[in-house]
Amino acid sequence: MDLSLTGQRVLVTAGAAGIGRAIAEAFVREGARVFVCDVDAAALAKLAAEQPGIGQCMADVAARDQVAALFERALAALGGLDCLVNNAGIAGPTGKVEEIDPAEWDRCIAIDLTGQFNCVRLAVPHLRRSPNASIMNVSSLAGRLGFALRTPYAAAKWGVIGLTRSLAVELGPDRIRVNALLPGIVAGDRQQRVLTAKAAARGISFEEMERLAFSYTSIKEYVTAEQLADLVLFAASPRGATISGQSLSVCGDTNMLG
Numbered sequence: 001m002d003l004s005l006t007g008q009r010v011l012v013t014a015g016a017a018g019i020g021r022a023i024a025e026a027f028v029r030e031g032a033r034v035f036v037c038d039v040d041a042a043a044l045a046k047l048a049a050e051q052p053g054i055g056q057c058m059a060d061v062a063a064r065d066q067v068a069a070l071f072e073r074a075l076a077a078l079g080g081l082d083c084l085v086n087n088a089g090i091a092g093p094t095g096k097v098e099e100i101d102p103a104e105w106d107r108c109i110a111i112d113l114t115g116q117f118n119c120v121r122l123a124v125p126h127l128r129r130s131p132n133a134s135i136m137n138v139s140s141l142a143g144r145l146g147f148a149l150r151t152p153y154a155a156a157k158w159g160v161i162g163l164t165r166s167l168a169v170e171l172g173p174d175r176i177r178v179n180a181l182l183p184g185i186v187a188g189d190r191q192q193r194v195l196t197a198k199a200a201a202r203g204i205s206f207e208e209m210e211r212l213a214f215s216y217t218s219i220k221e222y223v224t225a226e227q228l229a230d231l232v233l234f235a236a237s238p239r240g241a242t243i244s245g246q247s248l249s250v251c252g253d254t255n256m257l258g
Contacts (some may be wrong), residue, residue, distance in 0.1 A: 003237035006031030008132065009078035010236070011071075013061050013119060014088035015054075016043035018188055019138070022225035023085055023232050024054055030233060035074040037061070037088075061088045061115030062107070071122045081126040083236045086116040086137045086160075091190060092153040094197035105152045112156035116163060124171065133176040134236045137164045141182050144247060147257045149201050150194075161247055168245030177244035179235050184251025185213055187222035198258075212258040219252030 010027045014020040015036025021043075024034045028051065037059035038044050044056050055077040059070040075081065092108030093100050116137050127133035142150060143157035164180040171178055185191060199209035214220040228250050235243050 003030050003233055003239060005233065005237055008032040008082045008236070009080050009130075010034045010083045010085065011074050011078070011081060011119075011123070012036045012085040012087055013059075013115070014038055015085075016040055016047045016056065018190065019183070019186065019225045019228055020085070020087040021047065023087065023229045025051065026226070026229035026233050027083075027236075028054060032083075033078055035077050037070045037074075060111075061086075061118055062110040064118050067115075067118045067122065071119075075126065080129060081123055082130040082132055082134070084119060084123040084127070084135045085232060085236075086119055086135065088112075088115050089138060089156075091194050092150065092156070094149050094194070094201050096149065096201075097151050100152065108152035109156050109159075112153065113159040113163070116160060120163075120167065124174075124176065127171075127176050128174050130176075132236075132238055132241075133174070134240070135164075135167065135171075135176065135178045136232050136235060137178070137180045139164070139180040139182050139247065141184055141249065141251050141254050141257060143180065143182060144249075145254075145257045149198060150257075164247070165245055172244060177235075177240070177242075179243060179245070180247045181228060181232060182247050182249040182251065183228055184217065184223045184249065184254045186228070187224055191222070209258070216256040216258060217252040217254045221252060223250050223252065 012024045015024040016038035027034050035055035059066040089112040093104040139160040140157040142154040143161045147154040167178040195209050199206045
């Protein structure tokens with residue numbers, strides 16, 4: 001299927017590894033021009049060696065001065081902007097609410113929610129000039145389901161849904177479509193760390209925690225980063241021209257978070 005993404009100008013936050021890198025590389029394969037940021041210098045160096053055509057810089061999306069520098073560099077490299085993928089996020093702390101360090105709460109909200117605002121506010125003036133403008137905000141199933149022992153992360157991801165729905169209404173007249181991506185249980189190191197932390201908090205083994213997590217899904221398989229990238233590309237393509245304000249789940253039909 002030709003998605004007509006050749007020449008599209010795309011910015012992906014936290015794009016040097018994991019889901020972000022899969023999305024960035026998928027856009028490149030479709031002929032798009034891509035710029036990424038990340039806080040992981042080693043991951044950026046690896047990306048530069050393996051994908052020299054992808055522009056990049058260090059940036060923490062929670063720091064507005066760094067986001068400003070990111071946009072200055074990205075726009076200079078891309079010559080404009082057609083798609084923003086707000087992928088940057090952290091897992092945040094795991095534990096009972098009364099035991100969570102307020103500093104960890106603040107940091108999780110700052111990156112996972114405020115970081116998206118920091119990027120959107122600078123992206124919108126440039127997206128208004130695009131004939132195929134879109135924003136994809138990465139949320140989570142924790143953005144529509146309760147998530148015990150993960151309150152900072154869940155609060156931020158619910159906030160992303162509210163941000164997305166509000167932006168879709170606000171920016172619709174400018175023909176900028178805005179959607180949220182809700183991954184389920186995604187294969188990779190980050191998910192392993194989350195399940196390990198939850199197992200420890202519950203006093204059970206990793207294997208028991210993994211079985212519990214999948215007991216709430218209809219398709220008992222890990223979601224892959226490539227599956228997420230496929231959906232992001234379709235939504236960003238002209239074929240997704242009337243998809244906006246949606247919470248798009250790739251989750252194997254997960255009905256509860258353990």
